[in-house]
Amino acid sequence: xxxxxxxxxxxxxxxxxxxxxxxxxxxxxxxxxxxxxxxxxxxxxxxxxxxxxxxxxxxxxxxxxxxxxxxxxxxxxxxxxxxxxxxxxxxxxxxxxxxxx
Numbered sequence: 001x002x003x004x005x006x007x008x009x010x011x012x013x014x015x016x017x018x019x020x021x022x023x024x025x026x027x028x029x030x031x032x033x034x035x036x037x038x039x040x041x042x043x044x045x046x047x048x049x050x051x052x053x054x055x056x057x058x059x060x061x062x063x064x065x066x067x068x069x070x071x072x073x074x075x076x077x078x079x080x081x082x083x084x085x086x087x088x089x090x091x092x093x094x095x096x097x098x099x100x101x
């Protein structure tokens with residue numbers, strides 16, 4: 001084979017915009033799954049979570065977390081000005097499929 005024959009690009013070898021968009025979607029989906037697995041592995045090892053971790057885990061705002069505390073759905077322990085929430089209590093709240101948050 002000559003050098004010129006090896007460098008030829010054929011029509012069926014070209015990637016279309018749709019091909020690239022599909023690849024992007026698949027890669028993003030895989031990245032999201034991996035990030036979720038990392039987040040789950042990290043939080044499941046902890047028995048107590050700080051407010052920021054609870055908000056991230058549940059996907060809620062400061063106000064919603066405050067409302068959950070006021071309604072008695074979550075009862076944190078306060079140590080040195082920091083609120084700690086029980087992972088088990090959060091898991092129970094998630095299992096109830098409550099629409100309150």
